[in-house]
Amino acid sequence: MNKAARFWLLAVVLLALVCVAAAAPQHDTEQASKTQIQAASEAPDTTAEAHDEHGVPTEGAHEEHYELPNFMMYIHAFNREAIDGWLAGINANLPPLLHIKWLNIENLTYCLIVIALLSAMSISGTRRRALRPTSRLYIFLETMTVSLHDFFAQVLGSETRKYIAFVGTLFVYILCLNLFGLIPLMKSPTSVWGINFAMALCVFLYVQYTAVVRNGFLGYIKHLVGEPWWLFPLMVPLHIIEELIKPISLSLRLFGNILGEDTLLAVFAGLIVLIPGVLNLPLQFPFMFLAMLFSTIQALIFSTLAAVYIALMLPHEEHAT
């Protein structure tokens, strides 16, 4: 097979996959995405009765928004009493701030699935390293690493080799988490603030650690004080606030984008029932391309901003931040 034929075959297969992804969840979403999380987590055949039973959803602790169905919802819906009893038993021994909800377990499960997939890929890909590699997976991983290195070299300059492991992993991980929501019966864990805040907290701690290690503790203090030293009563609180704002804005940006995009998909999937007739058009289909674009850009922005924050703390940079 020549190159062009192979490319078109790949393109057709990808397009078919996207079509399947766009069309597959529509049966469940007809009922499910019209209701809130709590009601949507019922099995599709029991949705109507269960919603009447519960009446007004009084469990107002959840944020109520539209969501496509995922498989953890169904696990919860089929074993509702057992799981709720189990969670209540655990929560009885915990302080109120640490209460575990099913939503947390759901998101962590998807995170762990992504982590397992990525780890399996990297471990099996780099098992046989060679100067002239024969494994295609290894070539793919190497190409990805090199292109990420070239990209982050625009920000980090000559220090890229030291920090590419952190920011590159962030990029790949967030990209996979974002794109995971486009697979039927899966969900983007990044549409929850906690997961993003954990990653942003990692960035924050790593940046502070880098600053102290690379500048020394006095250099770090000097960075906090700023250029004209007699302005320190103004500049020190400003710099501290700036450092503390960084992880919050970093995580909120990713969270808002992914939540907005998933909500858009779910809302348009819910609109399918408005079209009369037997033909159920996948109305959310054009927005899946938008979702793919936004997923990539947000992953890029998160990791690039992490790289920028690291680069701002490196000693040879001569600028007043």
Added chain:
Amino acid sequence: MEYQAALGLALPLGLGAAALGCGIGIGMAVNGAMHAMGRQPEVLGKIQTAMIIGAAFIEALTIYALVIAFVLAGKIQ
């Protein structure tokens, strides 16, 4: 006016206002970046990176409005 009605009116309007401002901001940023890229194609990569980072900072403001809208939309029942 009941607070639900007030929220229902204000949330889309506020989100629209935030999107309007950020649209103007991103438009100006991309305009400048495009001019610079057209004049100096040899530093295209650097300008693109800086533009994307700047656009992310501007866009974050709309996202804050969106997050607030998501939080408050739960109160309209």
